Amino acid sequence: MPPCPPQQGRTRTMLLPQPVGESGPTREMELAWQEIMSISELQGLDMQNENSYDTAAVYCNMSHMVPGSSYGLSQTTLDGTLPSCSQNLSIFNRHHPEVVPPECQRISAAAIPPMDPNYGSATYTCMLISSPLNQMGPTSMNQMGTKNGSMSGLLNDPMVDQLNLMDIGIAADSLMGSQACKTQEDLESDSGLSLNYSDAESMEMESIDHGRLCAEYSELYPMDYHPAQQHYHMLPSLQEMPITQNYSMLPPETSQALNSHACARNIPVGKAKQYSRIEMTCNRDERRAVAMKIPFATENIVNLPVDDFNELLSKFQLNEAQLALIRDIRRRGKNKVAAQNCRKRKLETILYLEKDLNKLRDEREKLLLDRCSFEKTICQMNQKLNDLYRDVFRMLKDKEGHPYSSEEFSLQQTVDGSIFLVPLKRENGTEWPHAPVDNSDCC
């Protein structure tokens, strides 16, 4: 059964019961998001082709957007701008958007509040203004940084140069437009057996775009996110380039991470490209977790022992949807590892059986040779025995000194080793023509 289309997922999501213990602002944020989605669809907004969007307006608007509201980012990136600030993740550690006033979570082109750096949604802010910054050059950028407090920290960040490399990928993704997004979506619909969508999946399909996911994920897992994140943005370019170029375009730590990842798993470098897809599919659950605001890493969800896992769950107030997603993530993660181990065992079993088969074949060949040899030896021994028999029989004489006829007598050996001369046939009613030879006749 094919995966549910986004519309169905949205419908189902809306039909879901109110999550237990969900806070008002969070719920309101989701409703606001659904409202945004419905407005976009009803008005037939072509977000990806709307090039005439006012950058300044977006800037101001996005500066107040919470990470959960990310449509503006798509527009901006599709404008061909070069988002450069998706990396200032360490600066803004807030993940949960609940701290942002709910009224700021709605996109309203008519009433855009002035930018408030205290909100610190700089991930979007910086990504949006990165293009003019890049065009202005370092001097202008610094000047702007002095004017804008929220940017100063970033512009002075030594990571900026490094991060610009990421922008190339992001820009490439942006320039690819909807096709790039679709490619990613296609990648996410990995298995046609995904029968039941969770809330997170619905949210992911409907409303989660690159920027938000990058930002939220990076805020949650700043150390682990880079390879997948950057490859995610690099996808269109990567597909058109040799693997060496792919790696060369990635920031050093990213290519190093990918290479080390490949090395750690004994993956030839040439296979790393395929593993990049694996990385992306692996991150699908992570994105779902982000979408559902799971407050801990999927790595822990999957790898922790049962007791530690339950202890971890008990530390957080999680609603049913979150718990369901966590259980799914844990089940999928465990099963993924189990499948990998299972395949590994299967391959090892096949190798072992092939080895065993070859060994048995060799042993069979050897046994056949031995058999031939033994049969030959038996033949020779039989020949010798016959010769010896004839010699012995020829030496036997009766009382009159005549030799026995081999057609009438034969030599027989008993269990105790005694040898008798036995007549081969006897006539009815007559006695044996000759008495059996005693041991004295035995050779």
Add this chain to the structure above:
DNA sequence: CATCGATGTCATTTT
């Protein structure tokens, strides 16, 4: 365009 290998996922079975 068909094929194959690798992988993730789900359903089912086994432990």
Add this chain to the structure above:
DNA sequence: GCAAAATGACATCGA
């Protein structure tokens, strides 16, 4: 009887 692991089957992707 239940949970976790193991496994078969299927879909997808890239080469």
